[in-house]
Amino acid sequence: MRPFPLALAAAVVSFAPLAAQSPTAVGPIGRYDVVPELPGMGRAPDTAATARRRRALLLRIGHGAVLIPAAHERDLEKDYVQDNDFRQSNTFFYFTELETQDAWLLMTARGADSLETVLFLPPRNPGQERWTGLRLGPDGTAARLSGIATVLPTDSLDDRVLIARFRSGGPIYVPLNPNTRDDRRILDLMFGGGDARNLNALTDSMRAVKDADEIARLRTAVNISVAGHIAAMQAARPGMYEYELEAVLEDGFRRNGADRLGYPSIVGSGPNTTTLHYDVNRRRTRDGELVLIDAAAEWGQYTADVTRTFPVNGRFTPRQKAIYDLVLGAQQAAFDSVRPGMTMRQLEAIARRYMRDHSGTLCGDKTCDDREYFNHGLGHPIGMDVHDVGFGRPFQAGTVITIEPGIYLTAEGLGVRIEDDVLVTATGGEWLSAGAPRTTDAIERLMRGRGGR
Numbered sequence: 033m034r035p036f037p038l039a040l041a042a043a044v045v046s047f048a049p050l051a052a053q054s055p056t057a058v059g060p061i062g063r064y065d066v067v068p069e070l071p072g073m074g075r076a077p078d079t080a081a082t083a084r085r086r087r088a089l090l091l092r093i094g095h096g097a098v099l100i101p102a103a104h105e106r107d108l109e110k111d112y113v114q115d116n117d118f119r120q121s122n123t124f125f126y127f128t129e130l131e132t133q134d135a136w137l138l139m140t141a142r143g144a145d146s147l148e149t150v151l152f153l154p155p156r157n158p159g160q161e162r163w164t165g166l167r168l169g170p171d172g173t174a175a176r177l178s179g180i181a182t183v184l185p186t187d188s189l190d191d192r193v194l195i196a197r198f199r200s201g202g203p204i205y206v207p208l209n210p211n212t213r214d215d216r217r218i219l220d221l222m223f224g225g226g227d228a229r230n231l232n233a234l235t236d237s238m239r240a241v242k243d244a245d246e247i248a249r250l251r252t253a254v255n256i257s258v259a260g261h262i263a264a265m266q267a268a269r270p271g272m273y274e275y276e277l278e279a280v281l282e283d284g285f286r287r288n289g290a291d292r293l294g295y296p297s298i299v300g301s302g303p304n305t306t307t308l309h310y311d312v313n314r315r316r317t318r319d320g321e322l323v324l325i326d327a328a329a330e331w332g333q334y335t336a337d338v339t340r341t342f343p344v345n346g347r348f349t350p351r352q353k354a355i356y357d358l359v360l361g362a363q364q365a366a367f368d369s370v371r372p373g374m375t376m377r378q379l380e381a382i383a384r385r386y387m388r389d390h391s392g393t394l395c396g397d398k399t400c401d402d403r404e405y406f407n408h409g410l411g412h413p414i415g416m417d418v419h420d421v422g423f424g425r426p427f428q429a430g431t432v433i434t435i436e437p438g439i440y441l442t443a444e445g446l447g448v449r450i451e452d453d454v455l456v457t458a459t460g461g462e463w464l465s466a467g468a469p470r471t472t473d474a475i476e477r478l479m480r481g482r483g484g485r
Contacts, residue, residue: 035308035408035409035436035438035449060287060288060289061252061255061256061259061288061289062252062253062256062288062289062290062291062329062331062332063289064076064289067177068166069166069168069173069177070130070131070166070168070177071131071132071133071165071166071167071168072118072120072131072132073131073291073332075129075131075332076177077128077129077130077177077178077179078129078245079129079178079179080179081129081243081244081245082126082127082128082129082179083179084243085126085127085238085243086127086139086147086149087147088238089127089139089234089235089238090139090140090141090147091141091144091147092234093141093202093205093234094141094143094144094202095141095142095143095200095201095202096140096141096200096201096202096203096204096205097138097139097140097141097193097196097197097200097202097203097204097205098137098138098139098140098204098205098206098231099136099137099138099139099193099204099205099206099217099218099221100121100123100124100127100136100137100138100139100206100207100231101121101124101135101136101137101207101212101215101217101218102120102121102124102130102132102133102134102135102136102137103118103119103120103121103124103133103211104133104134105117105118105133105134105164106118118131118133119292119333120132120333121207121211122239122333122416122417123207123231123232123235124137125333125416126235126238126239126416127139128151128178128180129333130168130177130178132153132167132168133167134153134154134186135151135152135153135154135168135186136151136152136186136189137149137150137151137152138150138152138189138192138193138196140196140199140200141200141202142199142200142201148182148196149180149181149182150180150182150183150184150192151174151175151178151180151182151183151184152170152183152184152185152186152188152189152192153167153168153169153170153174153183153184153185153186154167154169154170154185154186155169155170155185156168156169170183170184170185170186171183189217190217193217193221197226202227203226203227203228203229204221204226204227204228204229205228205229205230205231205234206218206221206222206228206229206230206231207230207231207232207235208222208230208231208232209232235421236421236422239415239416239420239421239422240413240420240421240422240425240428240431241422241428241429241430241431242415242430242431242432243430246334246415247430247432247455249331249332249333249334250334250336250414250415250432250453250455250464251464252289252331252332253290253294253328253329253330253331253332253334253335253336254328254336254338254453254464254465255288255467256284256285256288256289256290256329256331256336257285257294257327257328257329257336257337257338257465257468258338258465258467258468259284259285259287259288260280260281260282260283260284260285260288260327260329261281261284261325261327261338261340261468262284262467262468262469262478263280263281263283263284264277264280264281264284264299264325265340265342265469265475265478265479266478266479266481266482267280267482268317268323268342268344268345268346268479269317269344269345270317270318270319270320270321270344270345271316271317271318271319272316272317272344273314273315273316273317274299274300274301274304274312274313274314274315274316274317274323275299275313275314277299277313277317277323277325278297278299278313278327281297281299281325281327282297282327285327285329288329289331290329290330290331291329291330291331291332291333292329292330293327293328293329293330294327294328294329294330294335294336294337294418295327295328295335295337295418296311297311297313297325297326297327298310298311298313298324298325298326298327298339299311299313299323299324299325299327300313300315300323300324300325300447301315301316301317301318301321301322301323301324301344302315302317302318302321302322302445303442303445304324305322305323305324305341305440305445305446305447305448305449306440306441306442306445306446306447307447308407308408308438308440317344318344319344319345320343320344320345320349321343321344321445322341322342322343322344322352322446322447322448323341323342323343323344324339324340324341324447324448324449325339325340325341326338326339326449326451327339328418333416334414334415334416335414335415335416335417335418336414336453336464336465337414337418337434337436337451337453338451338452338453338465338468339436339449339450339451340450340451340468340469340470340475341356341447341448341449341450342475342479343475343476343479346476346479346480346482347476348472348475348476351446352446352448353472354394355394355400355439355441355446355448356448356450356472357472358387358390358391358394358400358439359387359437359438359439359448359449359450360450360470360471361386361390362383362384362386362387362401362437363383363435363436363437363450363452365382365383365385365386366379366380366382366383366386366410366411366435366437367435367452367454367461367463369382370427370433370435370454370456370460370461371427371456371459371460371461372426372427372428372429372456372458373426373427374426374427375424375425375426375427376409376410376411376412376423376424376433377424379410379411379435380409380410380411383401383410383435383437384401384406385401387399387400387401387406387437387439388400388401395439395441400439405439405440405441406437406438406439406440407440408436408438410435410436410437411433411434411435411436411451412433412434413431413432413433414432414433414434414453415432420432427456428456429456429457429458430455430456431455431456432453432454432455432456432464433453433454433456434451434452434453434454435451435452435454436449436450436451436452437449437450438450450470452464452465452466452468452470453465
């Protein structure tokens with residue numbers, strides 16, 4: 033998704049998906065049992081996973097307190113709300129997996145044997161809930177569903193923060209980001225003269241390596257995304273508008289249980305395949321052109337990131353196939369080098385070297401790895417953000433990344449990008465998005481089976 037500019041690119045892990053289905057299985061890939069008492073998607077949190085994360089954070093801190101706010105509902109009168117009007121903040125979700133609004137999480141550590149977690153929730157308002165939906169309240173139901181034993185009303189938060197700071201004997205950590213910079217409590221803590229610190233470096237270091245629950249969510253998001261890409265390939269016909277393909281693609285996401293889009297879908301045909309951030313999706317396709325789709329679904333707060341390039345008529349020309357195969361070879365060369373300890377910078381050098389060595393005259397006087405033609409980074413981490421935390425870090429088992437080389441020949445209106453999601457394991461890499469055809473033969477074979485329309 034939206035490849036990063038070059039200036040910004042800088043034991044075996046094997047987990048079963050939450051929804052153990054292939055992209056072609058019957059029924060929604062992302063199905064789950066809704067918990068009626070929970071707000072948002074009603075998806076039950078993995079309370080064991082969140083408890084492990086909270087304990088791991090507090091053990092890193094040793095002595096101190098952590099205060100994390102939940103997100104607020106967006107204002108329908110002021111904001112341009114294109115999808116759900118609420119999405120939980122990543123940090124709050126990471127430690128609770130609750131989609132509840134205006135809540136606070138307070139964690140206190142006074143050594144390894146004294147760890148305390150308190151969830152603060154606003155009181156329920158039945159009249160408001162008729163308009164905005166169910167809310168969790170500070171009661172036993174919230175304690176049972178969250179796995180957090182102590183749940184208190186938000187009007188007791190300030191007193192409890194004072195007590196936590198006094199008892200912990202250490203600093204207080206808060207997340208500093210654009211969503212929290214105007215919060216009165218956060219500002220008071222950061223500029224009130226006490227020892228207050230930014231939590232982000234600690235949480236980012238934890239989130240860079242995905243645990244079993246996170247990888248299961250990512251697998252589901254990827255499988256849903258693959259289903260949408262396959263649907264778009266099967267529906268493609270010369271003369272279709274880009275937005276028609278976008279509709280088929282996103283219908284494939286929604287029918288398979290996507291919570292929302294991971295990012296605005298990019299559906300570019302012909303000359304639009306060479307514009308990296310094109311997402312207007314209004315042009316009419318023409319026979320003989322390529323279509324580049326960079327789009328993915330979010331499921332359980334985690335997003336995939338998949339790109340496929342294919343001929344709208346189902347048949348690559350020799351020129352298109354040659355460029356495509358060069359991009360595919362560069363991607364495979366990078367994948368073959370995935371292992372713990374490697375970095376994205378090293379993988380990019382491998383991909384570019386492959387392009388340089390195999391370009392011939394495909395890109396004219398220059399080799400195809402030239403910045404004029406391959407003008408973005410090779411990939412990035414994915415997770416709760418499509419460009420997730422962990423940039424620049426050496427890979428570890430449990431890191432999840434994209435590998436997305438591309439060649440863009442603007443003079444010809446010919447662009448190819450192939451992007452797949454890859455799990456780093458103890459011994460190498462695992463293609464997560466392999467269900468979407470990658471080779472020219474596999475793409476043409478899929479598109480030949482479209483029912484003769």
